[in-house]
Each structure stands twice: as structure tokens, then as C-alpha cells.
Amino acid sequence: MSTDDRQYDLVVWGATGFAGRLTAEYLTERYGPSTLSLALGGRDPDRLDSVAADLAARSEWDDLPTVVGDATEPESLGDIARSTRVVCTTVGPYTRYGTPLVEACVEAGTDYCDLTGEVNWMRETIDRYHDEAVEAGARIVHGCGFDSVPADIGTLLVQSHALDAFDAPCESVRIYVDDASGGVSGGTLSSMAEVFEAASTDPLARETLRNPYSLAPAGERDGVDAGAGPWPQKDRLRGVWTAPSPMAQVNERVVRRSNALLGYPWGREFRCSEVVTTGRGAEGAVTAALLTGGLGLFTAAMTVAPLRSAIRRHVFPDPGEGPSRDRIENGHFTVRVVGRGTAREGSFTVEAEFGTDLDPGYGAAARMLGESAVCLVRGDVDSSLDGGVLTPASGIGMPLVERLRDAGFTAAVSDTETPPGDAGADHG
Ligand SMILES: NC(=O)c1ccc[n+]([C@@H]2O[C@H](COP(=O)([O-])OP(=O)(O)OC[C@H]3O[C@@H](n4cnc5c(N)ncnc54)[C@H](OP(=O)(O)O)[C@@H]3O)[C@@H](O)[C@H]2O)c1
Known part of the structure; x- marks a missing residue:
């Protein structure tokens, strides 16, 4: 038309x-x-x-x-x-x-x-x-x-580079929220609450949140990829600690849908996971544990209807309210997408950095x-x-x-080849 x-x-x-x-x-x-x-x-x-x-x-x-x-x-x-x-x-x-x-x-x-x-x-x-x-x-x-351009377009950037440079896609990508500073609006929190509400009343919403492939086309809603998992992890590839990302539930599913709609150019066994980077050493481990605990407590509270409505009424800003102009202009974020693949010559890594100096949301x-x-x-x-x-x-x-x-965003991509015989570290 x-x-x-x-x-x-x-x-x-x-x-x-x-x-x-x-x-x-x-x-x-x-x-x-x-x-x-x-x-x-x-x-x-x-x-x-x-x-x-x-x-x-x-x-x-x-x-x-x-x-x-x-x-x-x-x-x-x-x-x-x-x-x-x-x-x-x-x-x-x-x-x-x-x-x-x-x-x-x-x-x-x-x-x-x-x-x-x-x-x-x-x-x-x-x-x-x-x-x-x-x-x-x-x-x-x-x-x-912010859901889901950095994850989805960052993955596309990595995979397009892998296909151009190595004639092979990455078998897995990990999306790291390396850095994010900004605020949150009443509309965003109210939308988040709406997902918990739907999960408490609608079996299809529960199935959608449970199944990592729930946004794939009908008939293609299963596979090998379980995503990042809800616990702190030491990332073997980068040597950093990570916590679960609150956006993983949506971003991972969106990336899997992209792969499916594009006709599986990244393979049917392609895996993707999203995490929040918390740093190295003991400090990184403690931060990862605290963030994981905080997210777990928030999720548990939002699952209970009376607590959810009390949080909406007394804690969340009203619809129409949001971060100050100063906070928006002085915010920033960096999302790093790291893919691992295998070409005829050996294994390779492709890394994309995506971000800007503005509040992400x-x-x-x-x-x-x-x-x-x-x-x-x-x-x-x-x-x-x-x-x-x-x-x-x-x-x-x-x-x-x-x-x-x-428009002022960084969207950079680079690659490294792993010498033959060295399988290289995986994400973790
Ligand atoms: N993914 C991301 O990065 C991201 C970032 C920010 C926001 N968001 C999402 O964007 C959405 C909006 O967030 P926000 O903070 O802008 O919320 P908001 O300030 O509450 O704005 C909501 C808008 O919806 C309008 N609206 C409400 N009921 C309506 C109706 N019956 N008919 C027509 N318009 C109606 C409101 O109109 P009135 O002004 O007349 O009330 C207002 O313009 C949320 O779902 C949030 O999760 C996503």
C-alpha cells in the first residue's frame, strides 16, 4: 500500500x-x-x-x-x-x-x-x-x-563484521552493560509494573517470560540458548565480574527474534546473553552480589500484588515525571557486545562498543x-x-x-584472531 x-x-x-x-x-x-x-x-x-x-x-x-x-x-x-x-x-x-x-x-x-x-x-x-x-x-x-537498540543493533554490528571479515558468524555474543548513568521516569516504572501485573494474571505472559525463545516466530520457539542466568558470574573472557541485567529478559529475546526474522544468518544454535559489568577483583565480586541481591528483592516485591501497588503508589514517580534536564544531559552509557566465532583459520573475537554521553533512557x-x-x-x-x-x-x-x-553516538567495531591451537577463553 x-x-x-x-x-x-x-x-x-x-x-x-x-x-x-x-x-x-x-x-x-x-x-x-x-x-x-x-x-x-x-x-x-x-x-x-x-x-x-x-x-x-x-x-x-x-x-x-x-x-x-x-x-x-x-x-x-x-x-x-x-x-x-x-x-x-x-x-x-x-x-x-x-x-x-x-x-x-x-x-x-x-x-x-x-x-x-x-x-x-x-x-x-x-x-x-x-x-x-x-x-x-x-x-x-x-x-x-535503550531496550533494545544497543543490544540488538550492537549484535548486528558484531555479526555483520564477523561475516565480512571471517566469512563466519559469531556462535555466541555477550552484551555487557559496562556503564550507565541516568534517571528513570514514572512512565517507565509504571510500564515495568505492568509486566509484573500481566505475569500475575495471564498464563501467556508467564510463558513469554519463562521461554527464552518466546518472541521467535510461531513454531520456532525453542532452542539451546538459556541466556545469562540470574546469578553473579566471573566472566572468563574479560576477567570481570558481572551481575544479571534487568533488561536481559527483553533484549536477549529481541536479539533471538532478529536472528530468526533475518533467516538465521547467525545459526540456529546462536547464543546471546546480557549482563551488567561490575568490575574486577573483590570489589567487582561484592558489587555483583549486591546488585544481584537488590534485583532479586525488587523482583520478589513486585511479584506480590499488595506490595506492587504500594510501591507504585508511594515509591515510583507519577506518570509525566522524570529525571532533571541536568541529569539527562550529564548521563552516559556504554554497552559492549563481544562475539566469539570459529573460522577456517581458527577462532576469533569481534567486539562492538556502543554508547553516548546522554542519559540512556x-x-x-x-x-x-x-x-x-x-x-x-x-x-x-x-x-x-x-x-x-x-x-x-x-x-x-x-x-x-x-x-x-x-547524532553523536559511538558505534565502533574491531576484531582479534586467536592463534591456531589456542581455543581461547569463553564468556563464562
Ligand atoms: N526503552 C526505553 O529506552 C524507554 C525510555 C523511556 C521511556 N520508555 C517507555 O516509554 C513509555 C512512556 O514513558 P514516559 O516516561 O514518557 O511516560 P509518560 O510521561 O507517562 O507519558 C505517557 C504518554 O502517554 C499519554 N497517554 C496516556 N493515556 C493516553 C490515552 N488514553 N490516549 C492518548 N495518550 C495517552 C500521555 O498523555 P498525557 O500527557 O495527556 O497524560 C503521555 O503523553 C513507557 O512505556 C516507558 O516504559 C522506554
């Missing part, structure tokens, strides 16, 4: 929210009205006008159009989806508000990207809309923020989502999949790396 005659290139849906406003701000600073036909979307016309006026005053935009709808009124979402070539959405929790917009985009053949890390909801949209989205030629790309996520959307608008995608419920690596691919480099 051609979308060339649409009124807008891109609607930022949720522009009055914390992450949506940052995304709209980034796009209006980076792109002018002569290169991008942009509209801001939301449910409250007055607040939307005020965001539009504020962003126009800080940029070269004289006027920013707005579109009004409500996630609970599907007809309004149909109108929005038919008015634009791409929608990028930050209206979450997606489990609660996301499905009607995906449906509207699939029906209108409109490309779509979001910031979701709600793995239960991704499974729902895969099962309900993947085939229809393929048919309609609508790219529905989940996980275009907000300043950086706004750029990752904004640039994903611009890739879709421009058709700047390196993928044979022109429809379906996709991942950043399978739905957009390497052009996103180039755009993020231009």
Missing part, C-alpha cells in the same frame, strides 16, 4: 509525555520543516498546543501541526494512522494503551516504531498482527530505545527512537522485510548505526 500521498511524514504520538516531548524536541532541533513533515500527537489539545509552541520557539519551525486522538478511541487512531507515513509512539504502558495503535497502523499500512520493553506485549502483537503486517507492508518496529532513547523513525520515513532500511512485527536489527538494520553515529 503506497503511503506517498500522506499529509505527514511522521507523527510523534505522546508528545506531551516525558519521553515523547524529548523525542519531539530532538527531531525539531535536528530536522527542519523543509526536510521533514512532522506533527505532534496527543490526547489533550491545549497541552499539545503548548508543547508545539514551546518547541517552535526553540527551533527553526514556525509552526508545528498537531493531531488529537485517544488511545481508548480506535477511530481517532485510524484517522492519525491514515494521515502519516510513520508513527513513532511513546504512549505507554504499551500493555495498556499500545494495541489499538498497532492495529490502526497495520490496517492503514503505516510504518510504526516505539520505545517498548514490555516483552509480554510484544508477544501479543507478534501473535495477533505479524502476518497481517506482512500482508499490509507495515513495518511495526518495537524496542527502538531519555536523552539517548529520544535520539534512538527519533532516528529509527527517520530511517522508516526515508526508506533508509537495510532489510528485505518490508512488513511484520519487527526488531530494530531486522526492520531497520545498519542505516540506524550510521544515523546514530551522525
Whole structure:
């Protein structure tokens, strides 16, 4: 279905929210009205006008159009989806508000990207809309923020390099969150709580969280890879201690889905795992134990319904609240992806470093989502999949790396060969 005659290139849906406003701000600073036909979307016309006026005053935009709808009124979402070539959405929790917009985009053949890390909801949209989205030629790309761009695109970077340099993929990759400093918003915490809520009531959500291959296509939901595991580990390859990553549950599954959607270029026995690096020696071991214990306690508390609602009410910030501008601008993150493979000449290691000097979940996520959307608008995608419920690596691919480099991200890749006879250390 051609979308060339649409009124807008891109609607930022949720522009009055914390992450949506940052995304709209980034796009209006980076792109002018002569290169991008942009509209801001939301449910409250007055607040939307005020965001539009504020962003126009800080940029070269004289006027920013707005579109009004409500996630609970599907007809309004149909109108929005038919008015634009791409929608990028930050209206979450997606489990609660996301499905009607995906449906509207699939029906209108409109490309779509979001910031979701709600793995239960991704499974729902895969099962309900993947085939229809393929048919309609609508790219529905989940996980275009801190979950899961660094892990998924970092893995693509490593594997593309391995295939170019060694004519073989890495059999395993480990994703290390080496460093991350930033804050968290009410919307993100509320979305996290929604996953625990779903797991307590919905058997499919529980199965999705249990099965490492739950986001793979139907009929391909098993395999050899169990992921990182919920305990501290001494990483043999790098000699550092690691703790479980709170994002592993989503990122590992997204990377496995990428491999499957791309037709298994990394092999059916490909393994991936994500961990948080805590350092070397006794200090690294103690930090890993403390982080593991903290994550375990938080998970246990969020599993108990009365504790979960007390934490939501009394501890989490309200929706719309988030880290200060100072914190966003002074945040940073580095994610390192290390792959191990075997070529005819011997074994090899490929390493990618991906990061930037901005808070990962907000300043950086706004750029990752904004640039994903611009890739879709421009058709700047390196993928044979022109429809379906996709991942950043399978739905957009390497052009996103180039755009993020231009936007100030580091995305570097290098390799080392292990001398013949030396099998080399594995991750651990
Ligand atoms: N993966 C990542 O890196 C990452 C980073 C940041 C955020 N996120 C995710 O992004 C989502 C948003 O986070 P946030 O902090 O921006 O949350 P937020 O500030 O609460 O924003 C939520 C947005 O949803 C809108 N909304 C709520 N109900 C609606 C409805 N019925 N119809 C239309 N719009 C509705 C809100 O509109 P009003 O302004 O009118 O209330 C607001 O614009 C969350 O799911 C979060 O987990 C992910």
C-alpha cells in the first residue's frame, strides 16, 4: 500500500509525555520543516498546543501541526494512522494503551516504531498482527530505545563484521552493560509494573517470560540458548565480574527474534546473553552480589500484588515525571557486545562498543527512537522485510548505526584472531 500521498511524514504520538516531548524536541532541533513533515500527537489539545509552541520557539519551525486522538478511541487512531507515513509512539504502558495503535497502523499500512520493553506485549502483537503486517507492508518496529537498540543493533554490528571479515558468524555474543548513568521516569516504572501485573494474571505472559525463545516466530520457539542466568558470574573472557541485567529478559529475546526474522544468518544454535559489568577483583565480586541481591528483592516485591501497588503508589514517580534536564544531559552509557566465532583459520573475537554521553533512557532513547523513525520515513532500511512485527536489527538494520553515529553516538567495531591451537577463553 503506497503511503506517498500522506499529509505527514511522521507523527510523534505522546508528545506531551516525558519521553515523547524529548523525542519531539530532538527531531525539531535536528530536522527542519523543509526536510521533514512532522506533527505532534496527543490526547489533550491545549497541552499539545503548548508543547508545539514551546518547541517552535526553540527551533527553526514556525509552526508545528498537531493531531488529537485517544488511545481508548480506535477511530481517532485510524484517522492519525491514515494521515502519516510513520508513527513513532511513546504512549505507554504499551500493555495498556499500545494495541489499538498497532492495529490502526497495520490496517492503514503505516510504518510504526516505539520505545517498548514490555516483552509480554510484544508477544501479543507478534501473535495477533505479524502476518497481517506482512500482508499490509507495515513495518511495526518495537524496542527502538535503550531496550533494545544497543543490544540488538550492537549484535548486528558484531555479526555483520564477523561475516565480512571471517566469512563466519559469531556462535555466541555477550552484551555487557559496562556503564550507565541516568534517571528513570514514572512512565517507565509504571510500564515495568505492568509486566509484573500481566505475569500475575495471564498464563501467556508467564510463558513469554519463562521461554527464552518466546518472541521467535510461531513454531520456532525453542532452542539451546538459556541466556545469562540470574546469578553473579566471573566472566572468563574479560576477567570481570558481572551481575544479571534487568533488561536481559527483553533484549536477549529481541536479539533471538532478529536472528530468526533475518533467516538465521547467525545459526540456529546462536547464543546471546546480557549482563551488567561490575568490575574486577573483590570489589567487582561484592558489587555483583549486591546488585544481584537488590534485583532479586525488587523482583520478589513486585511479584506480590499488595506490595506492587504500594510501591507504585508511594515509591515510583507519577506518570509525566522524570529525571532533571541536568541529569539527562550529564548521563552516559556504554554497552559492549563481544562475539566469539570459529573460522577456517581458527577462532576469533569481534567486539562492538556502543554508547553516548546522554542519559540512556531519555536523552539517548529520544535520539534512538527519533532516528529509527527517520530511517522508516526515508526508506533508509537495510532489510528485505518490508512488513511484520519487527526488531530494530531486522526492520531497520545498519542505516540506524550510521544515523546514530551522525547524532553523536559511538558505534565502533574491531576484531582479534586467536592463534591456531589456542581455543581461547569463553564468556563464562
Ligand atoms: N526503552 C526505553 O529506552 C524507554 C525510555 C523511556 C521511556 N520508555 C517507555 O516509554 C513509555 C512512556 O514513558 P514516559 O516516561 O514518557 O511516560 P509518560 O510521561 O507517562 O507519558 C505517557 C504518554 O502517554 C499519554 N497517554 C496516556 N493515556 C493516553 C490515552 N488514553 N490516549 C492518548 N495518550 C495517552 C500521555 O498523555 P498525557 O500527557 O495527556 O497524560 C503521555 O503523553 C513507557 O512505556 C516507558 O516504559 C522506554
